[in-house]
């Protein structure tokens with residue numbers, strides 16, 4: 001035995017003998033170097049490649065072989081690692097008419113020399129038949145082991161293409177609206193797939209559309225000359241698809257399921273072998289599709305409520321377990337909302353089960369749109385529904401419950417009867433009310449029971465303190481709505497629920513009045529003055545802020561107009577605008593109208609907005625900011641420093657002013673740590689050419705420090721408190737007179 005492991009008699013001319021063996025070998029042999037260059041080949045390979053032997057030496061083997069998407073380097077490394085080549089027929093010789101081959105390879109080393117020996121055998125007819133039988137067996141195995149329909153059909157197409165390299169395959173499904181849906185087409189170009197996916201089928205729509213519509217095989221031997229291809233001709237021809245043979249896939253009872261098609265790269269009819277392939281594949285596809293539908297149906301029965309189509313208790317429990325596990329890790333709240341329809345039993349007993357069922361379906365239909373992706377609305381059975389809301393806290397849950405109650409209580413007509421459905425809701429929130437699903441369900445159920453006892457058609461939280469807050473919120477929302485209605489209807493003075501107060505902002509050096517900020521005040525008949533810090537966020541949440549801020553804008557600009565007419569020296573006005581308000585596109589128009597109606601120049605108006613607004617990516621918000629800037633209105637960032645850490649928005653948006661938040665100014669003269677922060681904000685303002693306003697200035701020491709740091713404008717009790725319009729007029733004429741009168745040269749310092 002020699003070093004390569006071959007046993008040869010020493011007296012034999014081993015080199016010549018081995019060459020002769022290779023020359024006579026029936027299979028095609030080629031030796032390549034590491035980069036894939038053919039360094040040796042036998043006549044068998046020349047025959048297979050239909051190329052003279054001499055012309056093969058020095059050519060890259062990967063140029064002759066389709067490696068099924070693998071690159072040569074991977075093949076080389078794989079062979080070195082003793083990896084077997086991909087299965088039979090996955091590779092093909094690239095001739096004018098490619099044929100499938102069976103491939104083996106072997107990595108050879110002799111001293112420093114390393115070579116790859118590739119052995120290829122072409123298929124004959126018998127082998128092709130065997131390949132089809134193997135394909136059937138493999139596909140059935142995939143179906144049986146529960147692979148997805150997409151995986152099965154993709155595999156099927158690839159196997160067919162390996163057996164018949166001259167074709168590309170596709171499987172289409174026919175959806176409920178009679179449109180084509182591409183289920184698998186691994187070798188067809190993505191752009192072509194996109195152009196046919198969703199296209200309505202019809203008797204003259206390409207080959208697949210026609211086959212599905214007519215229920216018979218359709219051959220388009222020359223796509224370029226076939227009028228049925230008109231809608232897709234450009235796409236198909238551009239991608240080198242010249243002919244197509246499509247066969248309908250029918251299920252039990254001849255139900256149309258889809259189509260199986262072979263595409264060719266040149267105009268031609270189908271070959272006899274293709275007919276055998278298609279016969280087998282159409283059957284396999286029908287089997288795989290029906291198996292998939294049966295599985296989906298079983299899933300639907302196991303996890304969904306048949307009457308309403310909502311998830312059932314089992315699916316709810318599964319999702320809850322997953323959501324709670326995640327929430328435990330991320331410390332996010334999860335709300336469980338238990339909903340029970342009020343007096344459902346009476347409806348069922350007195351009006352019959354059919355009406356009861358209609359009511360349940362209607363409730364499900366109404367509720368579904370209120371929830372977002374990630375939420376689960378389930379029906380437990382009877383008249384009980386449960387919503388699982390990951391990421392939803394008590395405050396948000398309370399809002400949502402209100403919407404649920406409002407949406408349910410719209411009257412509904414069933415069998416000539418008008419019903420007004422109501423429900424009682426109980427809410428438990430993870431982690432405060434429980435960690436696991438069972439506990440949360442129990443608490444939510446108990447809370448729901450209390451809601452029933454308290455008179456139905458309401459929502460109760462499991463925890464009493466949250467309940468009280470929720471009740472107060474609900475009352476306040478109703479009161480706010482009522483107050484706005486009355487205000488907009490024009491109530492007589494003295495009874496007006498809302499009023500504006502104005503607080504001066506002063507230039508620190510030289511001291512003079514800069515402008516006044518309008519601040520809303522709400523007096524409730526029972527609760528007295530309610531702080532805007534409480535009702536403004538509530539108005540934002542419950543969608544009332546548009547109306548509130550519109551009223552403020554109209555009233556404040558109107559007041560400035562009256563002051564101007566009466567010669568009251570108010571140099572400018574600042575109005576707060578909620579970020580929520582910007583999402584609606586009509587703000588610039590409203591501002592323009594208010595200014596024009598009252599004859600106020602745009603640069604006398606400042607809008608105070610919060611940093612939150614700057615972080616939004618909504619295009620409408622950017623447009624509104626630009627439009628306001630173009631009008632000439634000043635934009636000021638309120639409560640600066642409390643929002644987000646990114647300051648890049650200051651460059652991107654047309655902002656002219658920063659208001660240092662009260663919290664920084666509050667202890668400026670007491671806590672030394674605040675001074676560098678305030679100084680930094682002033683420097684940012686200076687660097688970007690922005691006016692800096694300090695709010696909440698209460699004491700002389702703060703005032704002096706701000707002045708020393710170069711802050712331009714101050715606002716706070718040190719100078720004046722917010723006051724009604726009439727009081728401001730008195731202030732301007734009396735206590736605050738010096739702010740107005742001081743000529744720049746010899747202004748009075750305070």
Ligand code: C2E
Pocket residue numbers: 503518519520531532533536549552576577578608638639662695696697698715716717718722
């Ligand atoms: P803001 O815009 O930062 O308004 C300044 C707040 O600081 C006002 O509170 C004002 O009364 C208070 N303040 C002024 N000087 C001092 C001081 O020296 N010391 C202290 N401790 N506080 C001072 P107010 O009026 O309670 O308003 C609270 C917030 O409500 C406002 O903060 C603003 O964000 C919002 N708001 C007020 N009116 C409106 C409005 O018409 N529309 C909107 N969207 N929000 C408003």
Ligand code: MG
Pocket residue numbers: 517576608638
């Ligand atoms: Mg403000």
Ligand code: MG
Pocket residue numbers: 638639659661662695
């Ligand atoms: Mg502020």
